[in-house]
Amino acid sequence: MTKWEYSTVPLLVHATKQILDNWGQDGWELVQVVPGPNPEQLVAYLKRPKQ
Known part of the structure; x- marks a missing residue:
């Protein structure tokens, strides 16, 4: 069974794509x-997935 880790990230409207690309x-x-x-x-x- 896959175990997951989670994170919450604040996104600024003017930099949403850049922030999500970095996390991706x-x-x-x-x-x-x-x-x-x-x-x-x-x-x-x-x-x-948790390592």
Whole structure:
């Protein structure tokens, strides 16, 4: 059975792609994006197989 680790990451609206690309290069997969504490910020939930 695959075991997962998770991370939450604040996303700035003007740099969303760059932030997600950086995490993706480290093997993280985007699960969901939800609104953050203010209108210019989002929160991404990521997962990757635990090593």
